[in-house]
Amino acid sequence: MFRQSARIYDAVYSWKDYAGEAARVHELVQARKPGAATLLDVACGTGKHLAELCRWYRCEGLDLDADLLAVARERLPDVSLHEGDMRDFDLGRRFDAVTCLFSSIGYLMTVEALEAALAGMARHLEPGGVLVVEPWLSPEGVRIPHVGAVFVDEPELKIARVNTIEVDGRTSSFDFHYLVGTPERVEHFVEHHELALFTREEHLAAFRAAGLEVEHDEEGLMGRGLYIGVAQA
Numbered sequence: 001m002f003r004q005s006a007r008i009y010d011a012v013y014s015w016k017d018y019a020g021e022a023a024r025v026h027e028l029v030q031a032r033k034p035g036a037a038t039l040l041d042v043a044c045g046t047g048k049h050l051a052e053l054c055r056w057y058r059c060e061g062l063d064l065d066a067d068l069l070a071v072a073r074e075r076l077p078d079v080s081l082h083e084g085d086m087r088d089f090d091l092g093r094r095f096d097a098v099t100c101l102f103s104s105i106g107y108l109m110t111v112e113a114l115e116a117a118l119a120g121m122a123r124h125l126e127p128g129g130v131l132v133v134e135p136w137l138s139p140e141g142v143r144i145p146h147v148g149a150v151f152v153d154e155p156e157l158k159i160a161r162v163n164t165i166e167v168d169g170r171t172s173s174f175d176f177h178y179l180v181g182t183p184e185r186v187e188h189f190v191e192h193h194e195l196a197l198f199t200r201e202e203h204l205a206a207f208r209a210a211g212l213e214v215e216h217d218e219e220g221l222m223g224r225g226l227y228i229g230v231a232q233a
Helices: 006-012 018-032 048-053 066-075 111-123 200-209
Strands: 038-042 058-063 080-083 095-100 125-133 147-154 157-168 171-181 186-196 213-217 226-230
Touching: 006 066, 006 147, 006 157, 018 048, 018 095, 018 125, 018 226, 038 048, 048 058, 048 066, 058 066, 066 080, 095 111, 111 125, 111 200, 200 213, 200 226
Parallel strands: 038 058, 038 095, 058 080, 095 125
Antiparallel strands: 125 226, 147 157, 157 171, 171 186, 213 226
């Protein structure tokens, strides 16, 4: 789904405080499992969170998008990165912590898929391990009508990304219009994204169904909240 934008993804999200967010995740994990040393980042994207989390953990990553993983592999040549679907992956080992950040969980379009993914993440936790999930918006949290824009102004890269939001039932959809300029050319393309609007109760129920004790942090890393689950010791 990021086939055309993968190569400029990091430029578009250059405003994001990956270092600060990773430090907060580290605090949350260590508070619940002191001495945690291994971590799996599910939906790791281009590996920006992983690059920071590697300061404290022996890390691995998983993502469904091969184009984003290609960028991550360039950034993190010494980190094991796996191409796979969060709904049914099996790496054959466990970690002290598992993360799924930047609202990637919203790309699961049904409650059944949400439950399957969280169950899979829970199966990859060591006893007492910690699962940190950053959700997408809730049904009451999405605001329409809305227009969003991101602009990048670098010496040899200019980007304008503009989008509106449409809501159909429990699905939010976006057509991201990109205008990208380099010294070689200017191009325009559109990427379509759909994310489910899960309720807080649906998230909490999915964590509990996976056998995890769960708490909800209202603010989270960037105002979207966090769900923090702990496996039985």
